[in-house]
Amino acid sequence: MESSDLYPVARLAAAREATAAAGLGALLLTPSPDLRYVTGYEALPLERLTCLVLPAEGEAFLMVPRLELPAAEHSPASRLGIEFVPWDETDDPYAVVGARLGAVGKVGLADRMWAMQSLRFRDAIPGAEQVLAGTVLRGLRMRKSAAEVAALREAGAAIDAVHAQVPGFLRAGRTEREVGRDIAEAIIAAGHSTVDFVIVGSGPNGASPHHELSDRVIQAGEPVVVDIGGQMPSGYCSDSTRVYSVGEPPADFVKYYDVLQRAQEAACAAVRPGASCESIDAAAREVIAAEGYGEHFIHRTGHGIGLETHEEPYIVAGNTEPLAPGFAFSVEPGIYLRGAHGARIEDILVCTEEGGERVNHRPRGLVIV
The missing domain is CATH 3.90.230.10 (Creatinase/methionine aminopeptidase superfamily)
Structure with a gap:
């Protein structure tokens, strides 16, 4: 079975439409079934941040530790046509996401996101209400x-x-x-x-x-x-x-x-x-x-x-x-x-x-x- 059948490129657009329909500014998907569902990328859950940033409007991008970049590039996510944003050990990837995303009122976090990551995002995107991405993706995934x-x-x-x-x-x-x-x-x-x-x-x-x-x-x-x-x-x-x-x-x-x-x-x-x-x-x-x-x-x-x-x-x-x-x-x-x-x-x-x-x-x- 081809990965393109299980993880079609069109799924990214469907997730974006669901994000907008739910009134969210963006989805933030760290390594989890949510991330794999949308991109096909089975990323390692590490203390270093890997995160798909999917705005309701604008271009999606994947934050990825530089040492994980080869794995990301060889995953089905490489077919999506999105920007991969590698970050180095001395960078603050949460700040990068916050700066690139700008002001949003509400974000959806991957249901399996670690608490330490959700708290870092709370600080990097001040004022944004955090909800579960599962409430957005459930209709697609079911x-x-x-x-x-x-x-x-x-x-x-x-x-x-x-x-x-x-x-x-x-x-x-x-x-x-x-x-x-x-x-x-x-x-x-x-x-x-x-x-x-x-x-x-x-x-x-x-x-x-x-x-x-x-x-x-x-x-x-x-x-x-x-x-x-x-x-x-x-x-x-x-x-x-x-x-x-x-x-x-x-x-x-x-x-x-x-x-x-x-x-x-x-x-x-x-x-x-x-x-x-x-x-x-x-x-x-x-x-x-x-x-x-x-x-x-x-x-x-x-x-x-x-x-x-x-x-x-x-x-x-x-x-x-x-x-x-x-x-x-x-x-x-x-x-x-x-x-x-x-x-x-x-x-x-x-x-x-x-x-x-x-x-x-x-x-x-x-x-x-």
Whole structure:
């Protein structure tokens, strides 16, 4: 997949138009998913300032430490036709930005900008109100292009290939950490550039949604929640959860796993343009609550995904945002019996003109190994 498809030159103009429409004088994008989204440049987050300055009116420019200039010039940002402004160790790049930008009433800062940088900008651009750039870019970032959807499909296939190997890693007597190490290696071997997270929750640890890994020894007859994801070379992320059991699981677990599977199916079936984010959450929650497990579903049903594993839109009660074609998000209801065991089933879906497309295709039934 060409970087020009994932990071088109036209995106800079779209971001500028969104900046003007929001009443901002400029966006200031330091190394972050925001910067990569607009420019394609995956800059290193350093104490030395790298920053795209995108005025609502006027020419954009990229402040870059001189020692990082070769990397910037070899990135997709070089196709944008903007000025690169290198600065030296004795320069004050914040003052340079302030002087070149001039008086503005409001600026949008990259959501992941460090506090020390935002405070330096506050001093360099006095009187300018600072807001999150995410409020400007959210509308663009939520609606994935055809190239972005293709990148998410690629990420989904890669993480599916890892889940296909998980039964071979699980057996009684191994620790969660040992299994996690094998999974991490498989994530890279499947084509990811980084491992973002590996959750292996055995027995009671499966009731902690963000448990990750421990030295706990997996026992026979225990369910194991495996939630894994990473970032592909494209910059786009994978995230998928499946549940396994080392031998025959407890009867009470089998009962609520069936409920969970029906809930996840109901939520996926509810995905369509115009449906609210909260309605997808409700579709899953209603099935679980009707069977008496409502208090054990303790998190939102999903989160957006793209250049970040967690981004907008969030599939949660209170979010009335209507789904639109190109929205990509997880559907991952869970049931957690504290002190005993838990389960979660997660797929990434893309809203299409007709409904919802899953990018994960591994079986969702309980896998007994």
